[in-house]
Amino acid sequence: MENPVQTDRNPVGISTKNRIRGIGQYGIFIAFILICLVLSVVTPKFLTVSNLTIVVTQVSINALLAFGVTFVIITGGIDLSIGSTVAVTSVVAASFAHPDTYPVVVPILAGLAAGLLLGAFNGLVITKSKVPPFIVTLGTMTIGRGLALILSKGRPVSNLSDSFNFIGGGHLLGIPTPILILIVFFIICSVVLKKTVLGRYMYAVGGNEQAAQASGIQLNKVKMVVYTLCGGLAALAGILLTSRITTGQPNAGVGFELDAIAAAIIGGTSTSGGTGTMTGTLIGALLIGVISNGLDLMNVTSYYQQVVMGIIIIGAVVLDSLNQNKN
Amino acid sequence: MQKVSFRGFRGFDPNSPIMTPDYILTVRGLTKTFSGVKALDQVQLNLRKGEVHALMGENGAGKSTFMKILIGLHTPDSGEIIFEGSELKASDVNEILKKGISMIHQEILIVPELTVAQNIFLGQESNRGFFSWIDEKKLNQKAGILLEQMGVTISPTTPMKYLSVAEMQMVEIAKAISNDAKVIIMDEPTSALSDKEVATLFGIIRDLKKKGVAIIYISHKMDEIFEISDTITVLRDGKYIDTKPAAQLDTPTLIKLMVGREIDSLFPVSVAQKGAEILSVKNLSRAGKFSDITFAVHAGEVLGIAGLMGAGRTEIARAIFGLDPVDSGEIYLRGKQLIIKTPQDAIRSGIGYVSEDRKKLGFIPGMSVKHNMTLASLPNHAKGLFIQDKSETATAAQMIADLRIKTAGADQKVTFLSGGNQQKVVIGKVLLASPDLVILDEPTRGIDVGAKFEIYKLINRLVSDGIAVIMISSELPEILGLSDRILVLSKGKQTALLTKAEATQETIMQYAVH
Numbered sequence: 001m002e003n004p005v006q007t008d009r010n011p012v013g014i015s016t017k018n019r020i021r022g023i024g025q026y027g028i029f030i031a032f033i034l035i036c037l038v039l040s041v042v043t044p045k046f047l048t049v050s051n052l053t054i055v056v057t058q059v060s061i062n063a064l065l066a067f068g069v070t071f072v073i074i075t076g077g078i079d080l081s082i083g084s085t086v087a088v089t090s091v092v093a094a095s096f097a098h099p100d101t102y103p104v105v106v107p108i109l110a111g112l113a114a115g116l117l118l119g120a121f122n123g124l125v126i127t128k129s130k131v132p133p134f135i136v137t138l139g140t141m142t143i144g145r146g147l148a149l150i151l152s153k154g155r156p157v158s159n160l161s162d163s164f165n166f167i168g169g170g171h172l173l174g175i176p177t178p179i180l181i182l183i184v185f186f187i188i189c190s191v192v193l194k195k196t197v198l199g200r201y202m203y204a205v206g207g208n209e210q211a212a213q214a215s216g217i218q219l220n221k222v223k224m225v226v227y228t229l230c231g232g233l234a235a236l237a238g239i240l241l242t243s244r245i246t247t248g249q250p251n252a253g254v255g256f257e258l259d260a261i262a263a264a265i266i267g268g269t270s271t272s273g274g275t276g277t278m279t280g281t282l283i284g285a286l287l288i289g290v291i292s293n294g295l296d297l298m299n300v301t302s303y304y305q306q307v308v309m310g311i312i313i314i315g316a317v318v319l320d321s322l323n324q325n326k327n
Numbered sequence: 328m329q330k331v332s333f334r335g336f337r338g339f340d341p342n343s344p345i346m347t348p349d350y351i352l353t354v355r356g357l358t359k360t361f362s363g364v365k366a367l368d369q370v371q372l373n374l375r376k377g378e379v380h381a382l383m384g385e386n387g388a389g390k391s392t393f394m395k396i397l398i399g400l401h402t403p404d405s406g407e408i409i410f411e412g413s414e415l416k417a418s419d420v421n422e423i424l425k426k427g428i429s430m431i432h433q434e435i436l437i438v439p440e441l442t443v444a445q446n447i448f449l450g451q452e453s454n455r456g457f458f459s460w461i462d463e464k465k466l467n468q469k470a471g472i473l474l475e476q477m478g479v480t481i482s483p484t485t486p487m488k489y490l491s492v493a494e495m496q497m498v499e500i501a502k503a504i505s506n507d508a509k510v511i512i513m514d515e516p517t518s519a520l521s522d523k524e525v526a527t528l529f530g531i532i533r534d535l536k537k538k539g540v541a542i543i544y545i546s547h548k549m550d551e552i553f554e555i556s557d558t559i560t561v562l563r564d565g566k567y568i569d570t571k572p573a574a575q576l577d578t579p580t581l582i583k584l585m586v587g588r589e590i591d592s593l594f595p596v597s598v599a600q601k602g603a604e605i606l607s608v609k610n611l612s613r614a615g616k617f618s619d620i621t622f623a624v625h626a627g628e629v630l631g632i633a634g635l636m637g638a639g640r641t642e643i644a645r646a647i648f649g650l651d652p653v654d655s656g657e658i659y660l661r662g663k664q665l666i667i668k669t670p671q672d673a674i675r676s677g678i679g680y681v682s683e684d685r686k687k688l689g690f691i692p693g694m695s696v697k698h699n700m701t702l703a704s705l706p707n708h709a710k711g712l713f714i715q716d717k718s719e720t721a722t723a724a725q726m727i728a729d730l731r732i733k734t735a736g737a738d739q740k741v742t743f744l745s746g747g748n749q750q751k752v753v754i755g756k757v758l759l760a761s762p763d764l765v766i767l768d769e770p771t772r773g774i775d776v777g778a779k780f781e782i783y784k785l786i787n788r789l790v791s792d793g794i795a796v797i798m799i800s801s802e803l804p805e806i807l808g809l810s811d812r813i814l815v816l817s818k819g820k821q822t823a824l825l826t827k828a829e830a831t832q833e834t835i836m837q838y839a840v841h
Binding site: 195196197198200201203204207208210211212213214215216217218274275 | 648650669670671673674675680682687688689690691692693694698702703705706709712713714716756760
């Protein structure tokens, strides 16, 4: 550096701060590794290829939802409607997926369209009405659940084609398809966030909306795109789920939005906006999956699992804020 | 207490053995280290009852660390603080408040939804604990008396959010008085006040002095310092430099003490040539804000806009930049009429705006210097959807070197920079969008003398590069020192368009109060 800090407040202080912050970013990763180590010692069944494959497969749906909601939270918003979007998508996709009716792209596209539409609806109302995202998406959550029940007349949509069921239940090169889908979309979402103009604008809008606007960024356009993307990723999760359980379920996805938000937050996305990474969110989702799997293996009942999960969410945020205060 | 007619000085010499001044607060050898760096190094202060003691120093000199120790927000590493004859050891904010040291923060700390009286007595509604009944009527009465004594007409039952910044400040002072404060620290209390409001504030300060309250006054405005303070203590780089009666100092000497070197001339000489007309504004109006504004700016020219608080200066800038709508009037850029609805339209047309409110509109605190600087011109560094990191990094590095931004690197977060360097980042961002016209709104607000000089040099460089500059400033010397022409506003109307030769502080003020 030719131009080092000289008269600025404290050059040494800055580098120490960065060092502390650096550790903070890896904190969740270290915690994840530690928990995996503990689980492999406590239950020998944990560290097996078959078990880990199951864990990642199970995590894939929550992770896809969490990627979408990470975009939204980075811009300073929230999306509570994604669980209902999963249900709508599930019913819509399943209706087009009966054997010998349409080619498999049709249910996929129909499901995606449903999710994108719901997302765009959120974006439209939020940008046009200035009503807080929390309220708008709370409304959409109820609307979506109702739509799913109306479209399916309250009954599961079964009898789906084999090619559709392959999406979430098949294997490619010996790897379950949900894991492959997860990897592909993790890469896409990371690139969008880190390498594109859109990603940069998301951080800017969440970091300081007014300054972003004064820099010529079209807030409404960014928000519109972000909520639509979030809806699209929720649709993807819905299609994956439908294919895995081989039925369109109007009651699917209840509470999924909270798991997704939890994954994002555990992964270091701040609910006040402006910070967050896809890697963090992925680890957050994996952490949730690994812990519930570990507790299953140790025969802990699901009642206790919920308590443990809650403690972990609060713990992660408390650690993060302690770390922030240190800075 | 002695009564004096001239500027505060009471012939007090700290080394004189004859006088035994009644110090209310004595600080000796105060040292505070953050991560191995001394923010304060052996700092001392002697504060007398009933005096206004200015604490001067550039940003980063240690003033705020010092004050934060006094009010118990930080614990010092060593040194002693003697308050009313006994050592102040408490590090609890509340305890220190009760002992009588209050601070009026630069960022006003109020609860907007509560009333004036509720804000004044916040935290001291009752001394009988959490669940005791609040006697609103009594509190309103007490607040009313308090405000009346101060000579301000604010109703105690008005919700705080309806007050002007100046009024909020008065309420904060009332709160300090209600606390029975013996020492009141005021950090840049006038940064958002109009001249008239400053006069009211100074009246209140003089009353407080008569009652024996000591005031530690922090400000970057030299004229104010000399008007109100009795004694001046200077800090530089965390070290105590000197304490002198205000009457024995003048602006150049004080600046020299603060900066540690002489600034030969506060305003660098410009060699820019006036070129073609860049922007012209015709009969621009916005209801309730400004009306019938007409002016033009040329390439290589600085147009200063002067006026009191609320004269409509910032509002005009915001309208030209597309942050606020206009009701009528036309804007032409290089002779072509522009319809500007959003900041994006303005930036595309070649207009850049550096806001008066750096924190709110200037930068994204959690983002790096690099990312902040390219924010307004990111598509220039992108192929399709993707950002070209190399091009972005090179551009940022060039701008950091160009504007001499002091940062640990391009990836340093902007929050960690000093005010002057943050301002340079914002200016860098605006320049990277290659504007033909740059509007600078209070470009040197809240930044220290040394950095101010650098901003002035930068303005001169812009105009010699053929950029047109509109500069809004509340500091008349700045307006006079840099502008080629000066537009004076009063209550939303333009009252004069002066040439450099015609303009003096007096003529500008005359038109500003028109």
